[in-house]
Amino acid sequence: MKIIRSLTAMTAWSEQLKREGVRIGFAPTMGALHDGHRALIRAARLQCDALVVSIFVNPTQFGPNEDLAKYPRPLSQDRAICKKEGVDVCFEPTVKAMYPSGFQALVALPAIARRWEGEVRPHHFSGVATVVTKLFGIVRPQIALFGQKDFQQSALVRQLVKDLNLGVEIVVHPTVREADGLARSSRNIYLSPDDRIRAATLYKSLQTGAEAIRRGVTDGVSIQKTMLQAIRGEPAMTIDYLSVCDPSTLEPLFSVRSRVVLLGAVRLGSVRLIDNLLVTTPRRVT
């Protein structure tokens, strides 16, 4: 496995292979790789000839009171995982190379970024859209994979690629979960042992919503209430939002038709957890 830190070396590597007809896959990460990343990397391997994984803790997507400084950075462990999973290039740009003096560009998708995570984290999604545009420009992949756990991010990236004609195929990889249903996340290590046990309640809440839809409930507010009730049994958990949305626009749905996404975000102490479920409504006999 090659480790590349230089932006121009990364582009040169990709361009060289593309001239030879090689299909390049790309999985952008912030490192601290867990089983969710591992599954995503394995899925990526099957869809390309050469695979690039980037490890870059992007400062512009963190808010001023967020965990940028203490975000886990187990680099040698991450490299070992990449190597074991058959990654061809581990791309590790520096913050200075990505954001040199004079840097000012900003890519925004105001409609998708407005609600949910965007409301709690005001500049988060323009940070994401900008760094993804940059990484695509440097790595130049044919296909890129994102985790479904960050659902709003994956919807944003799809819209970004469409709107700016970036010409990269986007694949969203299903969330990998612990035995009790908790979505794998690099931030789960922040949970105290007690909160770790409580954390699965978020997934259980989303499941009650999904079950209601499968039972035929179509009223968005009723589905939301069902999910809220499931969390109220866990007083240590504070709800940021629980919503029933259109999977493309992320607008809340008052009446459920075809595919919906159930989005949830909660707090346990100082730790924030997000999760989601994509649900296809049952076919009706007409």
Added chain:
Amino acid sequence: MKIIRSLTAMTAWSEQLKREGVRIGFAPTMGALHDGHRALIRAARLQCDALVVSIFVNPTQFGPNEDLAKYPRPLSQDRAICKKEGVDVCFEPTVKAMYPSGFQALVALPAIARRWEGEVRPHHFSGVATVVTKLFGIVRPQIALFGQKDFQQSALVRQLVKDLNLGVEIVVHPTVREADGLARSSRNIYLSPDDRIRAATLYKSLQTGAEAIRRGVTDGVSIQKTMLQAIRGEPAMTIDYLSVCDPSTLEPLFSVRSRVVLLGAVRLGSVRLIDNLLVTTPRRVT
């Protein structure tokens, strides 16, 4: 010469040629091609193997009170010029294909866009940055040419490519002028015969500034005063700005060192004219 209207057909054409090692040049235009464009296209021809010229009157870079509706669109004449100059593809996307329903992406370069044209035209440069990012994504050229007449635009595009790692070489082509010095522009046709004669005063004003610099004047405010005086002799002309700036950041310079750009914008009746001169300060014997 091929005429392509479909975005995907445009990308496919470029990708096919690039696989064969062809170097693709690109000149984005809004049509209404004049001798300035012609010179730029000829220069482009010499720097690439296959040349794409886009003709697209981009609505998002016009303000609500600007001339979008009446902007000249002599399409068959434009095509004839492209054909004569050896253009390989005339790319003519529709507004609907470029901005389909749900489109929302916005690319901004706030520091470069803040002053001068950006102050008079608040959303102009984010419209330009967004459409250029899109066109580069669709056409995928190795090199792209812009006219120096829109100096701030060319500085913005350079910064855009650098910041978003778009990997396109940017060449800025010198302004082509009428016999009396007036910069060629698609909007010159709006000038009344009297105003057409007056219009050359803007260029003459910039020249007095350049002469002052060549004589050794280094004080930005003095240079600006010299330029202002040259225009005050033409009472029909209203000054929007006349400035002495750093050519990369477009920040005004109070003390002139090495290269500077003199920027000017004036109004004659309802017509707005812009022009600029790049000046290298004289070497001093030390």
